[in-house]
Amino acid sequence: MKPEDIVKRASELRWKLPQDFHDRWVEKVYAESAQIAERNVQQKGTSHRLTWERRLDSLLTNRWTGGPIMVLMLAAVLWITIIGANVPSGLLANLLLDHGHPFLKDLAQSAHFPWWLSGVLIDGLYLTMAWVISVMLPPMAIFFPLFTMLEDFGYLPRVAFNMDHLFQRVGAHGKQALTMSMGWGCNAAGIVATRVIDSPRERLIAIITNNFALCNGRWPTQILLATIFLGVLAPPAVAGLVSAVAVLGVALLGVLLTFVTSWMLSTTVLKGEASTFTLELPPFRPPNILRTLYTSLIDRTLIVLWRAIVFAAPAGIVLWSICNIPLGDASLAQWLVHILDGPGWLIGLNGVILVAYIVAIPANEIVIPTVLMLTVLTTGVAGVGEQGAGVMFETSENATLAMLLQAGGWTTLTAVCLMLFSLCHNPCSTTIYTIYKETKSLKWTLVSTFMPIVIGIVLCGAVAFVWRMFSG
Amino acid sequence: MCQDTQTIMSEQIQIQHALKFLAECEYERQEVTPESIAAKLTLSPAEGAALLHNLQVAELIEPERIRLTESGRDYALHVLKAHRLYETYLAKKTGHHASQWHKLADEREHELSRQDVEKLDEELGYPRFDPHGDPIPSSTGEMPNKRGALLSTYPVGWVGRVIHIEDEPAHLYSRISQASISTDSIIRLEKKDSLEIVLYLEGERFSFPLEVAEKITVVELDAGEQLDETVQRLSRLPIGAQAQIVGMSSLCRGLERNRLLDLGVVPGTITVAELMNPSGSPVGYRIRGACIALRKEQADRIRIRNVEQ
Structure with missing residues (x-):
């Protein structure tokens, strides 16, 4: 046979093989290896589930008990976080803000720093960083270890299992329930957590929509606004209930938006991304508490905190500078507030809030202190925030706060729109950076950044429009 | 009729569609008439005639009858290959739904140069059939005789x-x-x-x-082959029952197939259905010592045989 004949014969025979010959072949290789392994590998013990494991599994994934247990667990984790964080947050604030700040000011004075240098470094950079640390660190240091323990125990995969059919309908993965709840602690950590989703399309969906999970930096804003603006509308007896329901409503709206945008993404821009589903349900095992504490502190809390500090420091400088650099007869901040008042009004907000959101891109935690500071700056209300321009403050007196904000022209509409805007705006810079690190794609980073803000503007604009139409 | 289609479809794209149709008919050994071409491309009889005239002028079809010339066949097979390879690519590497493949490939086939097609062929491991079972012409333009x-x-x-x-x-x-x-x-x-x-x-x-x-x-089945009545789909396995995996259907492809193989969904593996979501999907199956949850559509594509408990 001549070589050409052989080639010709081969290409004829090539068509005679079954259609999916390659896949079959690979399957055979796997089957063969499995047999070899079975013959030669001895396993100790059995892989059978114990009776209690089976009972627990059916309790956790049952139609009637699965849901309530899930809600209770989540509520418990959030409650422990909020209550537990109060004390260390207070201590840190006392140490870093109430004592550290005046101490450093005195130090700067005795070292004969010029006023602007001590302003930029201590009132700007130091104060913002201290603020972020004292507000952010304690809840994260409680939330993440609790979460990791539930994960270690094997509960979280069961949650994903329970929720999968809901997420499947919008083209997402059941594990997105986990990354979403992780987002309630911190969006950046939630986005890192999407690594557990191994299907490219579902992972992108989880990353892009994570911002709709109200993070730890935004819960205080929601609670504060609901208390001083919405709670007071109801009789005092139910005021607490009304504000709690309002905050819960915003959080649930976030969940709804997660589903809606997941569906939109999976049927439009992401429909071509490859997709697969697998979910491992590991056996239950007692969580290793020490290791959990260590890894969740190092992997989640400290990394995220470090990024937040890195981003917050320059923001502090910018904040102090715009309040203290004069342009004509007013500071830069006053000009900005003035310019943004118009667009702010259209979406039910005001210039102060928009400036605060621009300055507070690095961390949602500093939005409210910045809003207060800018309000004092622009209204000239005396009696609160005496430290001077560009110095953030917060007051625990709700009445004083309400008075101050009302002097700034705030109404119930402003509060409602701000609550919505706090849910739907661009992610903080730490989160944006994390999205870029995880997706390695500028396109998806931009989508994740601008999609929520567009939704926020539309939502607030619509609410403001309808509200004004009915209230005349 | 169909003014829209006509305006959207540029002349070159029209020619490529016509050539692809001619090559398909040649393969299927079907007669081609001016009417069938016009109907396939949704053109009026006059437009169809003009198109045929253009093809003859370009020497892509023979002057006397509607039959591909040597160069026409070469061009047609290129378009056909681009279309079928692109469908294979969509099936294996992307998440587009099966009902979208044909439409997307119809759009994309015109943009692929011969070089692009060769590169795609190599990337996909020189597949011989597209996901619908149509043969993909080899680099020398060969296709097997039509079967079945x-x-x-x-x-x-x-x-x-x-x-x-x-x-x-x-x-x-x-x-x-x-x-x-x-x-x-x-x-x-x-x-x-x-x-x-x-x-x-x-x-x-x-x-x-x-x-x-x-x-x-x-x-017809090959000699010795028969329909195995004991083979079922994994999705039919009731909770608590045990079965042996026979294999995966060819609908399970690409990333998904690799993931399942890695997890141990291989012929011979014994599996037990352990845990069912109240809505019926997903279901947790014990596979090689681990409990893996699979959705209903996935379990539909895994073939099993019941075994004694």
């Missing part, structure tokens, strides 16, 4: 293997793919009357409108 006959030509009770599923019209194709019938399924024709056909495969029965029988091409 339409399912509609066989009597009730006949058993054979599916080798090709026509992807147009899309609604019938979706019905067929929803039933997880693929180009390697062994089926039995259970019932056939003037309205519907009933097919049996892998322990399930599916009823389709009669036209579906015209969309499925089948061949």
Whole structure:
């Protein structure tokens, strides 16, 4: 046979093989290896589930008990976080803000720093960083270890299992329930957590929509606004209930938006991304508490905190500078507030809030202190925030706060729109950076950044429009 | 008629579609008439005639009759290869739904140069058939002889293997793919009357409108091969029951197939259905010592055989 004949014969025979010959072949290789392994590998013990494991599994994934247990667990984790964080947050604030700040000011004075240098470094950079640390660190240091323990125990995969059919309908993965709840602690950590989703399309969906999970930096804003603006509308007896329901409503709206945008993404821009589903349900095992504490502190809390500090420091400088650099007869901040008042009004907000959101891109935690500071700056209300321009403050007196904000022209509409805007705006810079690190794609980073803000503007604009139409 | 289609479709794209159609007809050994071309490309008779004239001037078809010339066939096979390779690419590497493949490939085939096609061919590992079972021309333009006959030509009770599923019209194709019938399924024709056909495969029965029988091409089984009545789908396994995995259907491809193989979904593995979501999907299966949850569509594509407890 001549070589050409052989080639010709081969290409004829090539068509005679079954259609999916390659896949079959690979399957055979796997089957063969499995047999070899079975013959030669001895396993100790059995892989059978114990009776209690089976009972627990059916309790956790049952139609009637699965849901309530899930809600209770989540509520418990959030409650422990909020209550537990109060004390260390207070201590840190006392140490870093109430004592550290005046101490450093005195130090700067005795070292004969010029006023602007001590302003930029201590009132700007130091104060913002201290603020972020004292507000952010304690809840994260409680939330993440609790979460990791539930994960270690094997509960979280069961949650994903329970929720999968809901997420499947919008083209997402059941594990997105986990990354979403992780987002309630911190969006950046939630986005890192999407690594557990191994299907490219579902992972992108989880990353892009994570911002709709109200993070730890935004819960205080929601609670504060609901208390001083919405709670007071109801009789005092139910005021607490009304504000709690309002905050819960915003959080649930976030969940709804997660589903809606997941569906939109999976049927439009992401429909071509490859997709697969697998979910491992590991056996239950007692969580290793020490290791959990260590890894969740190092992997989640400290990394995220470090990024937040890195981003917050320059923001502090910018904040102090715009309040203290004069342009004509007013500071830069006053000009900005003035310019943004118009667009702010259209979406039910005001210039102060928009400036605060621009300055507070690095961390949602500093939005409210910045809003207060800018309000004092622009209204000239005396009696609160005496430290001077560009110095953030917060007051625990709700009445004083309400008075101050009302002097700034705030109404119930402003509060409602701000609550919505706090849910739907661009992610903080730490989160944006994390999205870029995880997706390695500028396109998806931009989508994740601008999609929520567009939704926020539309939502607030619509609410403001309808509200004004009915209230005349 | 169809002014829109005509304005959107540039002349070159029209020529490529016509050539592809001619190559398909040549392969299927079907007569081509000016009417059938016009109908396929949704053109008026006058426009169809103008198109044929253009093809003759460009020496892509013979001057006397509607038959591809040497250079016309070469060009046509390139377009055909681009289309089928792109469909294979969509099936293996992307998440686009099966009903979208044909449309997307119809758009993209015109943008692929010969070099692009060669590169795609290499990247996909020189596949021989597209996901519908159509052969992809080799780099020398070879295609195998057409095999098989339409399912509609066989009597009730006949058993054979599916080798090709026509992807147009899309609604019938979706019905067929929803039933997880693929180009390697062994089926039995259970019932056939003037309205519907009933097919049996892998322990399930599916009823389709009669036209579906015209969309499925089948061949006789090889010697010694037969329809295995004990084979079922994993999705049918009740909670607590045990089964042996026989293999995965060819509908399970690309990333998904690799993931499942890695997890131990390989022929011979014993699996037990352990945990069911109240809505019925996903279900947790014990596979090689781990509990893996799979959705219903995935479990539909895994074939099992019941074994003694």
